[in-house]
Amino acid sequence: xxxxxxxxxxxxxxxxxxxxxxxxxxxxxxxxxxxxxxxxxxxxxxxxxxxxxxxxxxxxxxxxxxxxxxxxxxxxxxxxxxxxxxxxxxxxxxxxxxxxxxxxxxxxxxxxxxxxxxxxxxxxxxxxxxxxxxxxxxxxxxxxxxxxxxxxxxxxxxxxxxxxxxxxxxxxxxxxxxxxxxxxxxxxxxxxxxxxxxxxxxxxxxxxxxxxxxxxxxxxxxxxxxxxxxxxxxxxxxxxxxxxxxxxxxxxxxxxxxxxxxxxxxxxxxxxxxxxxxxxxxxxxxxxxxxxxxxxxxxxxxxxxxxxxxxxxxxxxxx
Numbered sequence: 001x002x003x004x005x006x007x008x009x010x011x012x013x014x015x016x017x018x019x020x021x022x023x024x025x026x027x028x029x030x031x032x033x034x035x036x037x038x039x040x041x042x043x044x045x046x047x048x049x050x051x052x053x054x055x056x057x058x059x060x061x062x063x064x065x066x067x068x069x070x071x072x073x074x075x076x077x078x079x080x081x082x083x084x085x086x087x088x089x090x091x092x093x094x095x096x097x098x099x100x101x102x103x104x105x106x107x108x109x110x111x112x113x114x115x116x117x118x119x120x121x122x123x124x125x126x127x128x129x130x131x132x133x134x135x136x137x138x139x140x141x142x143x144x145x146x147x148x149x150x151x152x153x154x155x156x157x158x159x160x161x162x163x164x165x166x167x168x169x170x171x172x173x174x175x176x177x178x179x180x181x182x183x184x185x186x187x188x189x190x191x192x193x194x195x196x197x198x199x200x201x202x203x204x205x206x207x208x209x210x211x212x213x214x215x216x217x218x219x220x221x222x223x224x225x226x227x228x229x230x231x232x233x234x235x236x237x238x239x240x241x242x243x244x245x246x247x248x249x250x251x252x253x254x255x256x257x258x259x260x261x262x263x264x265x266x267x268x269x270x271x272x273x274x275x276x277x278x279x280x281x282x283x284x285x286x287x288x289x290x291x292x293x294x295x296x297x298x299x300x301x302x303x304x305x306x307x308x309x310x311x312x313x314x315x316x317x318x319x
Contacts, residue, residue: 090149
């Protein structure tokens with residue numbers, strides 16, 4: 001992948017994910033309704049593409065382990081949406097997004113614990129700086145309803161990191177983007193539906209005008225944001241690819257100020273700036289994606305998917 005293509009994809013993912021929180025609030029519906037229809041519509045679209053591009057053979061992962069991991073990833077994605085979207089009704093958009101995009105830091109810990117990769121020093125520095133920026137932003141909101149909303153957003157960060165880490169694991173094994181996203185988004189839809197049945201929460205919006213925003217949620221932040229990141233995690237460590245999310249906070253804050261007239265407090269602005277600077281440093285310091293030398297073992301692995309089972313998962317871009 002060329003550097004120009006990489007930055008186009010990063011920009012697309014950033015702009016797309018920045019719209020998510022605004023669309024949730026503009027929909028006038030609950031977190032449950034937004035999560036269900038965002039996932040269902042995205043599943044239909046990725047399924048249609050998968051069938052059109054490769055037929056039934058590439059529709060879903062085939063080996064049992066990949067199916068189980070896709071289901072697990074879908075469960076984490078469902079929990080991510082339900083917790084983070086609910087936080088938007090308790091704390092400002094700027095704060096919620098600043099907290100939830102801690103998932104690159106959490107993903108780095110997941111990958112190191114599972115020995116999927118070894119963080120480089122610039123990555124560690126950049127992500128820790130971004131974490132400090134988040135602490136600056138969240139400091140005045142640690143009480144009452146704001147504390148509850150902050151905890152929900154942090155739960156969204158934990159589950160979002162797990163979802164992206166599993167996605168990297170499967171994508172590095174050679175699972176196609178369309179196959180993985182269809183399985184993961186579809187499983188996540190079922191989990192959200194099960195949650196709706198268990199809690200008695202409605203999944204249909206009360207107002208017809210909400211449908212526009214529900215469709216936009218599926219097309220823009222889901223396909224243009226999550227699906228692009230799920231493409232990138234095959235070539236980059238999950239915490240480097242998801243560091244794009246640190247740019248979501250300032251993007252969402254600007255939109256919330258313009259569209260929803262939400263005030264952005266000075267400490268949140270400072271925290272977002274620090275977090276974004278750290279994220280950009282981590283991405284640049286990662287040195288990924290990097291093309292392995294022609295003829296090397298790491299260059300040959302992509303052409304032999306069966307060999308991934310015994311190979312390190314972080315072959316590309318790891319010293």
